Each structure stands twice: as C-alpha cells, then as structure tokens.
Amino acid sequence: MKTIGHHGFTTLLVIFCLVFTGCPVFADDTCVFSVTADDQSPNIILLPDSGTEMEQMVGRTGIDYPPGAIPEQDAVKIPGSDILSGICTFMAPVLPAAKTISGDKIYMAFFKPGKGNFWEGNVTKYGISSDSRIVDANGDPATLPNGAMRDDAAPYWSTIDWADVTKNNYIHSSNRNIYTYLTSLIRFESSNTNLSTTILGNPIRSESDIINYVRGADVLDEDGDSDVKENRSIITGDVLHSEPSIFQYRYADGTSKTMIYFGANDGMLHAVLDVTESSGVPPTVTSHGTEEWAFIPPDQLLRLKEMIEGVGHQSYIDATPRIYFKDIDKDGVVDTGHGDKVVLICGERKGGSGYFALDVTDPSSPQYLWRINQYDDSGLGLAAPTTVIAELGETWSEPQFGVVKTTDEDTIGTPVFFIGGGYSSDNSSGKAVIAVNVLTGAVMKKFTTGMNYSFPSTVLVIDENDNGFVDKVYVGDLGGQMWRFGSFTDSGGNSLAFPNCNENIDSWTGQVFFKTDNNNSRKFFYPPSVTLEKGYDMVFMGTGDRENACCNNRNNACSFTGPDIIAAVKETHSLTTIIGKTDLADITDPTATPPDLPAGQGWYIRLVDDSGNAVGEKVLAEGTVFYKTFYITTFTPNNDPDVPGGDGKLYALSYLSGSAVLDFNNDSNLERMLNIGRGIPSKPVALITRTGTKLLISVLGENPSTASPSLGAGVKNIDPLLPSINLFVRFWREIF
Ligand SMILES: [Ca+2]
Numbered sequence: 001m002k003t004i005g006h007h008g009f010t011t012l013l014v015i016f017c018l019v020f021t022g023c024p025v026f027a028d029d030t031c032v033f034s035v036t037a038d039d040q041s042p043n044i045i046l047l048p049d050s051g052t053e054m055e056q057m058v059g060r061t062g063i064d065y066p067p068g069a070i071p072e073q074d075a076v077k078i079p080g081s082d083i084l085s086g087i088c089t090f091m092a093p094v095l096p097a098a099k100t101i102s103g104d105k106i107y108m109a110f111f112k113p114g115k116g117n118f119w120e121g122n123v124t125k126y127g128i129s130s131d132s133r134i135v136d137a138n139g140d141p142a143t144l145p146n147g148a149m150r151d152d153a154a155p156y157w158s159t160i161d162w163a164d165v166t167k168n169n170y171i172h173s174s175n176r177n178i179y180t181y182l183t184s185l186i187r188f189e190s191s192n193t194n195l196s197t198t199i200l201g202n203p204i205r206s207e208s209d210i211i212n213y214v215r216g217a218d219v220l221d222e223d224g225d226s227d228v229k230e231n232r233s234i235i236t237g238d239v240l241h242s243e244p245s246i247f248q249y250r251y252a253d254g255t256s257k258t259m260i261y262f263g264a265n266d267g268m269l270h271a272v273l274d275v276t277e278s279s280g281v282p283p284t285v286t287s288h289g290t291e292e293w294a295f296i297p298p299d300q301l302l303r304l305k306e307m308i309e310g311v312g313h314q315s316y317i318d319a320t321p322r323i324y325f326k327d328i329d330k331d332g333v334v335d336t337g338h339g340d341k342v343v344l345i346c347g348e349r350k351g352g353s354g355y356f357a358l359d360v361t362d363p364s365s366p367q368y369l370w371r372i373n374q375y376d377d378s379g380l381g382l383a384a385p386t387t388v389i390a391e392l393g394e395t396w397s398e399p400q401f402g403v404v405k406t407t408d409e410d411t412i413g414t415p416v417f418f419i420g421g422g423y424s425s426d427n428s429s430g431k432a433v434i435a436v437n438v439l440t441g442a443v444m445k446k447f448t449t450g451m452n453y454s455f456p457s458t459v460l461v462i463d464e465n466d467n468g469f470v471d472k473v474y475v476g477d478l479g480g481q482m483w484r485f486g487s488f489t490d491s492g493g494n495s496l497a498f499p500n501c502n503e504n505i506d507s508w509t510g511q512v513f514f515k516t517d518n519n520n521s522r523k524f525f526y527p528p529s530v531t532l533e534k535g536y537d538m539v540f541m542g543t544g545d546r547e548n549a550c551c552n553n554r555n556n557a558c559s560f561t562g563p564d565i566i567a568a569v570k571e572t573h574s575l576t577t578i579i580g581k582t583d584l585a586d587i588t589d590p591t592a593t594p595p596d597l598p599a600g601q602g603w604y605i606r607l608v609d610d611s612g613n614a615v616g617e618k619v620l621a622e623g624t625v626f627y628k629t630f631y632i633t634t635f636t637p638n639n640d641p642d643v644p645g646g647d648g649k650l651y652a653l654s655y656l657s658g659s660a661v662l663d664f665n666n667d668s669n670l671e672r673m674l675n676i677g678r679g680i681p682s683k684p685v686a687l688i689t690r691t692g693t694k695l696l697i698s699v700l701g702e703n704p705s706t707a708s709p710s711l712g713a714g715v716k717n718i719d720p721l722l723p724s725i726n727l728f729v730r731f732w733r734e735i736f
C-alpha cells in the first residue's frame with residue numbers, strides 16, 4: 001500500500017475520482033466519490049496487487065477474488081478509508097411533461113458504488129417549488145446552494161426503501177412480482193422448475209440461491225444473523241445509465257395512474273407505481289413509490305449468476321426505457337376498447353446486445369411483445385429472439401419513435417423506433433442505423449452502406465414540416481462523422497427545395513455531411529441538437545469518448561489525438577458537399593472573427609485549456625438549444641493522474657455565432673462557460689414553469705462553504721438566457 005496524495009482539507013467533504021483504468025467493467029466510467037475527512041486528511045491509496053485487499057474491496061459477496069486477476073497496471077485508486085460511501089449520479093433529472101402530469105415533480109436516479117458486485121441504486125421523487133427550486137415532500141429545500149442534495153431532505157418516495165421493513169413502500173423479496181420470458185411470461189421465482197440450472201448458466205450455487213439473491217434475499221447472510229430469507233439491506237441495483245421514464249395513464253372515468261419505469265444493474269427493468277388520482281374535483285392524489293413489478297429480459301438469465309459469482313460490478317439493464325403511446329383517437333386517454341396501446345422498449349447498454357419490448361397498456365400486468373438480439377441465443381428452453389440483427393453492438397442507443405411512410409401514397413404510416421447500431425470498442429459491430437417496427441420488432445429499414453464506425457449514439461428524429469411523418473434522422477458515429485438519413489428528391493428524381501423531404505423511408509439513404517477531422521479520431525456518443533433556419537438546419541454537436549472519460553491526454557491509458565470540439569454546422573441537404581472543420585470558423589479564441597452565417601458553414605470551439613493545450617475536456621452528454629442559445633456540458637478529468645477527479649462545465653453559446661451570452665459571475669462581462677461542479681455533468685434539462693425558466697443539470701457539488709457543507713450528488717440550477725423579446729427558436733428533441 002502506498003500513499004501518493006495528501007490534501008489539507010480537514011472539515012469539509014472532499015471529492016475524488018476512482019479510476020479503474022483498464023479494468024473492463026469500469027473502463028467507461030469516472031466515478032466520483034465524496035469522502036468524509038472528519039479527523040484526518042484523506043489519502044489516495046494504491047492497491048495494486050494484494051489479493052487480500054482486493055477481496056475486501058470486491059469480494060463482499062463471499063466469492064474469492066482470483067489472485068492476480070487485476071494486473072498491476074490496473075491499480076485501483078482509493079481515497080481515504082470511507083472509500084465507497086459516496087452517492088453518485090450520471091443521469092439528468094427527469095421532469096414530467098407539464099401537459100400530462102399534475103403538480104411539479106422531479107425524479108432522480110442515483111447509484112452508490114459498493115464493496116461487492118452489487119451496488120446500491122435509488123430512484124427518488126422530489127417536488128418543484130413555485131420559484132423553480134427542488135423541494136422535498138415537506139416543501140423544504142432539497143438541495144444546498146451548490147446543488148448537492150441535503151442529507152435531511154425527505155423525498156416523496158425512494159426505491160431504496162423497498163428493502164426497509166419500516167417504510168411504507170417496503171416489499172419482502174418473496175412477494176415481489178418479478179417476471180421473465182421463456183416461451184411464455186413466467187414468474188421469476190425458485191419454485192418455477194422451468195428456471196433450470198442450464199437456463200441460469202450452470203451456476204456454482206444452486207438455482208434457488210441465484211433466483212433468491214436476484215429477488216433481494218440475503219442468501220449470503222451478509223449481516224451474519226443466520227437469516228437468509230430476509231431482505232438484503234439493498235435490493236435495488238445501481239441505476240448507472242438508465243434515465244427513468246414517466247407515463248401517466250389517464251382513463252375515461254377521470255382517474256389516472258402514473259408509472260415510473262427504469263432499468264438497473266440488478267438484472268431488471270423496474271415498474272414503480274408513483275401516484276394514483278381519483279376522479280373527483282379536486283382529485284385525491286395518493287403517493288405510492290411501490291414496486292408494481294419487474295421484468296428480467298430472457299437474454300440476461302444466463303448471466304444473472306455473475307451478480308454473485310462474477311468478478312466485479314456487472315451491467316444488466318443499464319439503459320433508458322422509452323414509452324410509445326399508440327393513442328388511436330389522440331385524446332390522451334388510454335382507451336383499451338379503441339385499441340390504444342402503451343409499449344415500453346429498452347436496450348441494455350453494456351449489459352448486452354438486445355432490445356426488448358413489453359406491452360404495458362395495463363400497468364399492473366405487463367405482456368411480453370418481442371425481443372431483438374445480435375444473434376440467436378435460443379435453446380435450453382429459451383425461445384429464439386423475434387428478430388436477429390447481426391450488426392448490433394452493445395445497445396447504448398435509446399429508442400427514438402416516429403411514424404414513417406412506406407409508400408409515396410401512405411397516409412397512415414407505420415410507428416417505428418430508430419436506433420444507432422450500438423457500441424463496439426473496435427468498430428467491429430454497431431455499424432448500422434435501424435428503423436424497427438414498434439409493435440412487431442421487425443426491421444423496417446436498415447442502413448449500413450459506407451459505414452466503418454459504430455453508432456452508440458441515440459439518434460435525432462426530425463419532422464421538419466410537423467405533419468406527423470418523420471422527414472429525416474441525424475446521428476454521429478465513432479469516427480467523428482455526422483450523418484443524415486433521408487431523401488431529398490421526389491419519386492420522380494426531382495430535387496426538393498430545403499426543408500422539404502421525401503417521407504417515404506424506402507427512398508432514404510444515409511450520407512455523411514460533416515467530418516470533424518480527416519483521421520476519424522473524434523467520437524460522437526450523443527445526439528446532436530437542431531434548429532431550423534431560413535434555408536438550412538443548424539446542427540449542434542460535441543465530441544468526447546464516453547468509454548475513456550478519465551483520459552486526460554497526459555498518460556498512456558488513452559491515445560492523444562487532439563482536442564475534442566463543440567461545433568455548429570450549417571446543413572442544407574447537399575448531396576455533394578461534406579463539410580470539414582476547416583470550413584468552419586475556429587472561434588476557440590473568443591476574440592476570433594465569428595462565422596458569417598448564412599454565407600459561412602458554421603463554427604467550432606476546440607476544448608483546450610487557457611494555454612491552448614488539450615487536457616482531456618470532452619462532451620459526455622447531449623446539449624440543448626433554448627432561446628437562441630446552445631447549452632452543452634463537458635467533463636475535464638484532473639490533470640494529475642495521481643489525484644483523479646475532474647470538473648464539470650456548462651457552455652452557453654449564442655447559437656449562430658458561438659459567442660458568450662451570459663454573465664455567469666455577475667462582473668458585467670459575458671462568459672461562455674461556467675464551472676458547475678465536480679464529476680461528469682448530465683445533459684441540461686429545461687424546467688419551464690409559470691414563474692420562470694431554469695436549466696437543471698445533475699452534477700456533484702463544488703465550492704464547499706458553510707452554506708454548502710456537502711459535495712455530494714445533486715442538481716445545479718442555472719438561469720438561462722431569456723430575452724425580453726420572445727425570439728422563438730424552433731427545436732426538436734423527439735416528435736412524440
Ligand atoms: Ca441475514
């Protein structure tokens with residue numbers, strides 16, 4: 001053990017970054033932990049090769065960590081003694097669509113790295129005050145001035161309480177409604193003989209041990225009281241990269257039921273009953289926060305055992321579920337008699353190469369619809385995937401819904417979801433953009449021509465003329481290329497004037513319209529934002545390697561290929577021009593000549609430090625355009641490889657010039673950028689209320705003070721630019 005860092009904080013909380021360079025489980029994530037430095041300075045301790053220490057850290061579940069399994073160069077940096085106590089978040093807060101949900105509420109997803117394979121997760125609900133602050137169930141402030149959550153904040157409900165017998169939303173592990181699918185939907189419980197040892201991947205332990213552990217039972221007797229049937233202290237697995245989805249079921253009798261769906265690294269998609277509303281005026285609103293049910297997609301059954309028997313933390317349903325509401329009469333009411341349907345679709349990110357769909361029209365009774373996988377994994381009693389898409393990589397790309405035409409005369413259309421092909425570290429898979437039929441899981445259209453790089457990114461679906469049919473799709477790849485999918489000629493081959501598009505998806509092709517550099521060294525992991533201008537789209541984007549978030553360009557753990565960029569590119573549907581960085585105005589220097597739009601092609605900013613050096617600053621979330629301003633967050637890892645950590649920044653850029661628009665520090669000068677906290681910030685989310693507009697960003701707090709004694713995870717609240725004249729900018733995120 002070696003002490004390599006020493007810091008002078010004595011009374012405050014100090015943030016560190018835990019970096020598992022090279023360890024495959026952690027290669028993608030910078031975890032940032034808050035550490036209580038109550039009586040001594042925390043130290044950074046290297047644990048390079050001690051099997052005993054590794055067992056303590058990794059092997060809580062009782063499975064010995066194989067000696068030597070972590071090579072020396074993968075040294076794990078551990079700050080202080082209370083090393084794994086911090087609560088983290090990567091996910092943006094989720095705000096319900098104001099038009100459908102009564103009351104101002106906010107939902108957040110957290111994770112807490114643990115000592116074993118199983119990490120704690122928590123999805124929780126707070127309120128929004130009339131002045132757009134986050135408040136708890138008692139109306140008291142839930143966050144500190146620096147954004148960190150207050151320890152004493154009382155949420156409406158938390159899923160961590162499912163394990164706690166003293167809480168209203170407690171559930172015993174034996175009573176949980178957990179389902180999976182073999183050849184029909186079945187209950188995932190040890191009495192079910194269909195869940196054979198082969199289906200469960202021939203675990204070392206018994207089938208019932210694996211099943212009961214996954215259900216939340218204290219199978220390994222972690223508290224040493226000889227009771228293996230009680231709940232473990234934590235039964236919700238970490239919610240690392242899954243953004244909870246909200247759906248309010250409004251019924252014809254005036255009642256409603258709101259559900260929250262999220263994936264977790266406990267093997268399941270979870271369905272939470274949030275609130276029920278009676279039909280009276282005013283309605284009686286009852287808060288629940290209970291687990292209605294959970295679903296384990298069949299491709300995960302073989303690997304659930306890794307939760308106990310595997311080496312290190314595992315990914316399972318580490319992706320965002322999305323909801324498609326087929327509302328026949330478009331009245332916003334779920335009328336099953338009309339044939340209305342609510343369909344949930346979810347991928348797995350690093351947990352696999354599949355998507356699954358459930359019919360959740362009845363939120364109490366999910367029905368299996370279909371699944372897609374990269375290969376046929378049937379056999380052993382498991383039904384074949386509905387669709388095999390061999391091009392799929394790890395399914396990082398969130399489904400984006402749209403209705404497409406399949407003939408020129410089509411007036412009804414087909415509901416599809418678009419996905420990028422997925423993540424692959426060596427671009428061996430994921431080289432596709434695919435439209436899939438929502439209801440059947442069949443491939444509607446697959447684009448692969450000319451693709452040499454993977455597409456882990458979620459796509460941006462655009463209906464430019466707002467007629468309900470998708471016009472085109474934008475998405476970037478891992479070679480720094482921004483693509484457009486669509487057709488800009490009519491069925492007779494005549495060019496269509498911008499912004500007109502041929503909505504028949506069978507006429508579509510994919511084209512690169514912007515390349516960040518000739519070496520294909522930049523990577524797009526997140527979708528662009530788009531505004532419609534007179535005669536062109538302005539496409540806003542940022543690059544950054546989500547799989548090497550801690551790369552600071554100063555060590556050998558990652559290759560230095562020049563700075564990442566934020567760019568805004570003029571897109572005119574030209575089939576002959578590929579725009580390059582040299583076509584754009586380099587406005588990295590704030591005094592540089594701004595781009596001359598519409599004559600010019602746009603602008604870009606190199607993410608470099610004040611000396612012009614690339615120090616690993618990168619875009620790790622999607623941006624948003626709001627009132628003529630492009631907002632996007634970045635993460636800059638600490639430059640000292642011995643003291644991991646990093647800075648989160650928010651850029652606010654005038655959308656056509658890239659210039660500064662806000663005076664963040666109130667010194668009467670405008671700045672482009674604000675330091676908002678430590679760790680990887682989420683995307684900005686706009687909170688629009690009657691009294692004002694805020695941008696909310698999940699990040700770890702910074703600038704400790706008496707008023708903000710915590711540096712924990714929370715939500716930063718930013719005042720965006722709000723011009724006195726309402727200059728309306730049209731922007732898209734989704735068409736549903
Ligand atoms: Ca026990």
Ligand SMILES: [Ca+2]
Nearest residue numbers: 329331333335
């Ligand atoms: Ca309806």
Ligand SMILES: [Ca+2]
Nearest residue numbers: 463467469471
């Ligand atoms: Ca359209």
Ligand SMILES: [Ca+2]
Nearest residue numbers: 663665667669
């Ligand atoms: Ca200023």
